[in-house]
Amino acid sequence: MRKLLDLKGIYVRGNGDEYRLRNIHLSINSGERIALLGQSGAGKSTLLEVANGSLQPHSGHIKWRGIHLKHLTPKQRQRIATLWQDLRLIEELTVVQNINVGALGQHNLLWAFRNLLGTIESKECLPYIEAAGLEQKNISTPVQKLSGGQRQRVAIARLLRQQAELLLADEPLSSLDPTLAGEVLELFLNKKAIQSIGIPETCMISLHRPDLISNFTRVIGLKQGQIAFDCPVHNLLPFDINMLYIDE
Amino acid sequence: MRKLIPSTPIITILPALALIPVLTDVLIGVHNGGGNILFEFFSASLHPSLEQTVILSAWKGLQITIATALLSWVISTFGGMILGVISSNTFWQIFESSQWKAILIRRILAIPRSIHELIWGLLLLQVFGIGPWIAIIAICIPYSSLVARVISDQIDSLDHGRLIALKHSGASPFASITTALLPPMIPVINSYGSYRLECALRGATMLGVFGMGGIGTEMQLTFQSLEFTEMWTSLWMLGGVMLILEKILSWWRKAPSSPNRSERQLLISIGVMLTSVLISLIWLQALDINLATNFNWHPIGLPTIADIKNSFHELSWIDLISNTLLMTLLSAGIAIGIPPLGMILWPTKLGGAIQSSIWLLLRLIPPPLSALLLLLCTNPSISVAALALGLQNLGIMGRLLKEGVSHQSKDLYTAIHSSGSGKRLAWLYGHLSLQSKSYLAYAAYRTDVILRETAVVGVVGGVGLGWQLQESLSSFDWAQVALVTTAYSTLTLIGETISEKARQYWLNSAKGPPSLFFQNQF
Numbered sequence: 001m002r003k004l005l006d007l008k009g010i011y012v013r014g015n016g017d018e019y020r021l022r023n024i025h026l027s028i029n030s031g032e033r034i035a036l037l038g039q040s041g042a043g044k045s046t047l048l049e050v051a052n053g054s055l056q057p058h059s060g061h062i063k064w065r066g067i068h069l070k071h072l073t074p075k076q077r078q079r080i081a082t083l084w085q086d087l088r089l090i091e092e093l094t095v096v097q098n099i100n101v102g103a104l105g106q107h108n109l110l111w112a113f114r115n116l117l118g119t120i121e122s123k124e125c126l127p128y129i130e131a132a133g134l135e136q137k138n139i140s141t142p143v144q145k146l147s148g149g150q151r152q153r154v155a156i157a158r159l160l161r162q163q164a165e166l167l168l169a170d171e172p173l174s175s176l177d178p179t180l181a182g183e184v185l186e187l188f189l190n191k192k193a194i195q196s197i198g199i200p201e202t203c204m205i206s207l208h209r210p211d212l213i214s215n216f217t218r219v220i221g222l223k224q225g226q227i228a229f230d231c232p233v234h235n236l237l238p239f240d241i242n243m244l245y246i247d248e
Numbered sequence: 249m250r251k252l253i254p255s256t257p258i259i260t261i262l263p264a265l266a267l268i269p270v271l272t273d274v275l276i277g278v279h280n281g282g283g284n285i286l287f288e289f290f291s292a293s294l295h296p297s298l299e300q301t302v303i304l305s306a307w308k309g310l311q312i313t314i315a316t317a318l319l320s321w322v323i324s325t326f327g328g329m330i331l332g333v334i335s336s337n338t339f340w341q342i343f344e345s346s347q348w349k350a351i352l353i354r355r356i357l358a359i360p361r362s363i364h365e366l367i368w369g370l371l372l373l374q375v376f377g378i379g380p381w382i383a384i385i386a387i388c389i390p391y392s393s394l395v396a397r398v399i400s401d402q403i404d405s406l407d408h409g410r411l412i413a414l415k416h417s418g419a420s421p422f423a424s425i426t427t428a429l430l431p432p433m434i435p436v437i438n439s440y441g442s443y444r445l446e447c448a449l450r451g452a453t454m455l456g457v458f459g460m461g462g463i464g465t466e467m468q469l470t471f472q473s474l475e476f477t478e479m480w481t482s483l484w485m486l487g488g489v490m491l492i493l494e495k496i497l498s499w500w501r502k503a504p505s506s507p508n509r510s511e512r513q514l515l516i517s518i519g520v521m522l523t524s525v526l527i528s529l530i531w532l533q534a535l536d537i538n539l540a541t542n543f544n545w546h547p548i549g550l551p552t553i554a555d556i557k558n559s560f561h562e563l564s565w566i567d568l569i570s571n572t573l574l575m576t577l578l579s580a581g582i583a584i585g586i587p588p589l590g591m592i593l594w595p596t597k598l599g600g601a602i603q604s605s606i607w608l609l610l611r612l613i614p615p616p617l618s619a620l621l622l623l624l625c626t627n628p629s630i631s632v633a634a635l636a637l638g639l640q641n642l643g644i645m646g647r648l649l650k651e652g653v654s655h656q657s658k659d660l661y662t663a664i665h666s667s668g669s670g671k672r673l674a675w676l677y678g679h680l681s682l683q684s685k686s687y688l689a690y691a692a693y694r695t696d697v698i699l700r701e702t703a704v705v706g707v708v709g710g711v712g713l714g715w716q717l718q719e720s721l722s723s724f725d726w727a728q729v730a731l732v733t734t735a736y737s738t739l740t741l742i743g744e745t746i747s748e749k750a751r752q753y754w755l756n757s758a759k760g761p762p763s764l765f766f767q768n769q770f
Contacts, residue, residue: 052666054663093681109676185662
């Protein structure tokens with residue numbers, strides 16, 4: 001297994017003196033499917049933001065395949081895809097235009113303008129639309145007119161369009177009905193047989209539901225900004241999980 | 249063929265295409281004669297004159313401009329608030345009176361609003377001759393009715409539940425107005441009022457260029473005598489004042505508003521305004537400008553109906569109106585499209601800082617001066633006028649875009665940038681897409697302002713209603729003056745209606761509340 005992402009000695013300070021993350025050391029290897037557990041405010045979202053490079057830690061370093069995250073080229077940065085908890089879709093744009101945002105890193109400014117003009121062929125997006133379970137009739141609809149579940153699917157299609165190697169997802173199942181949550185998890189864990197597009201083999205997904213961790217290979221528990229445990233799923237004890245959700 | 253469906257971020261930059269015909273036309277007319285002078289002008293910016301007499305003269309001009317701007321700002325804001333209240337339907341509802349009075353007042357106020365302060369200034373000059381109050385009154389007339397319009401619109405859009413409750417409890421009309429209407433209006437008055445101060449400063453400078461005193465007159469005189477180093481002394485001093493003012497107002501607008509804080513802000517605003525009046529009066533007195541000068545009425549021969557009929561047939565209306573509209577569209581295209589395009593092409597911190605400096609410089613130079621500057625190296629044309637007008641408005645739009653972006657969440661930008669997009673694409677999709685509808689709504693309003701401002705530069709291109717008005721004024725042809733002013737007024741009122749519809753469209757189509765920052769600039 002090859003080391004993809006390496007975080008060493010990460011500290012992220014909050015508003016006051018307290019730390020949102022403290023002394024985080026972890027590596028993500030290719031093929032790993034990591035579940036990230038912890039109470040609200042434990043630091044899961046912060047850890048994902050640090051891992052994708054959108055938040056600079058106050059100390060420590062993050063490397064992608066041995067290269068410092070700050071020094072990655074746009075093409076290399078594209079290898080890390082994130083599904084944000086608030087989805088971060090562009091409300092004014094249509095479904096296809098939003099999905100194409102995932103491919104911005106692969107194209108130039110002219111292509112980006114063409115996407116905004118609506119002249120990019122939608123067929124390029126069709127495999128992702130299909131994989132995310134979106135209906136084709138909606139592709140020209142502005143996302144602000146879609147329901148919550150459909151918006152989630154658009155965000156997933158955009159993420160797949162990025163053709164990344166590592167998938168980071170922040171509470172992707174929290175607002176979904178059980179059927180859709182199951183579908184999304186299957187997709188992210190590469191259990192769906194989709195030939196036409198590549199699904200990242202490696203992922204780190206933050207969850208609120210410990211009952212789902214059996215689908216993963218590794219579990220990281222965060223408590224008060226620190227790693228409480230980091231082990232293969234089969235080594236995890238119910239006690240560890242209980243400790244994570246008990247207030248001290 | 250695929251159907252083009254441009255989305256709002258691209259619509260903000262498409263108007264920049266107007267620069268192509270304008271630049272082509274300007275470049276075709278380029279002559280070498282003024283090249284050296286133009287070079288001298290720009291190189292003078294690096295070594296402005298530091299002679300004591302020049303600095304003192306510029307400082308005196310600057311003080312006159314600031315005092316003029318402050319006085320006209322305070323008078324027009326207070327006047328506008330009173331007019332705004334009495335032109336609202338709500339006011340007449342409180343008095344249980346018919347609303348036709350509100351409609352009538354609004355219709356009457358539309359006329360002074362539709363005519364640019366320069367035209368008022370030139371008309372007042374003809375009637376009263378030069379005097380210290382001319383510039384102040386010229387600014388106050390349109391500004392009061394502009395403020396009145398905003399205030400009456402805001403009052404009528406308020407939730408009237410509180411007002412009805414007060415009325416039923418037997419409160420007097422005065423108590424109803426101060427208790428139910430005033431508190432929700434305070435943030436609007438604070439924010440919009442502060443924006444008008446910037447406009448007043450620009451207006452006072454511009455009127456100076458046309459001989460009404462202050463720093464504008466200093467700039468015009470030094471420009472005419474090609475003393476560019478002296479002109480830059482005035483420009484840099486004005487720039488410093490504008491920058492300080494913009495910073496103070498930006499801080500003021502950013503201050504969080506809560507009901508308690510709003511009331512305190514209103515008290516501070518009233519204090520600032522009253523102090524401004526006092527300071528301005530003392531200032532002008534200290535500068536030997538006698539404000540007690542009587543108005544000298546220079547009677548003008550009112551035109552007869554026959555004169556008006558003759559003049560109507562003499563003027564080529566189609567050309568005058570179409571050229572005015574063309575100038576408006578070209579200027580608006582440059583002003584609206586270039587700032588977002590510039591930020592996309594150069595989105596770095598350095599790029600942003602350089603563009604902000606350029607925008608400041610463009611806001612500083614009054615359009616008639618930039619037009620004259622362009623004329624040093626190219627032939628007069630509609631494009632020169634459009635470019636000069638577009639450049640100053642570009643400076644205004646650029647600053648608003650940057651401030652708007654700085655007020656919004658960075659989350660989308662971060663998300664797009666972290667997924668491998670370069671800064672340009674991240675700026676386009678992450679910043680501009682969030683700001684585009686508010687920006688376009690403001691652009692609709694700005695286009696309306698540009699239409700009024702064509703009066704200022706029309707004379708340079710020798711086209712349009714602005715040019716014709718100056719010609720008619722110079723020849724004391726009052727029949728033509730009356731006709732052209734009426735045509736201008738009608739055109740700007742139609743433009744105002746269209747711009748209002750466009751503004752509402754963009755604001756209503758935005759998801760969530762529109763950016764309050766942009767909203768309060770109208």
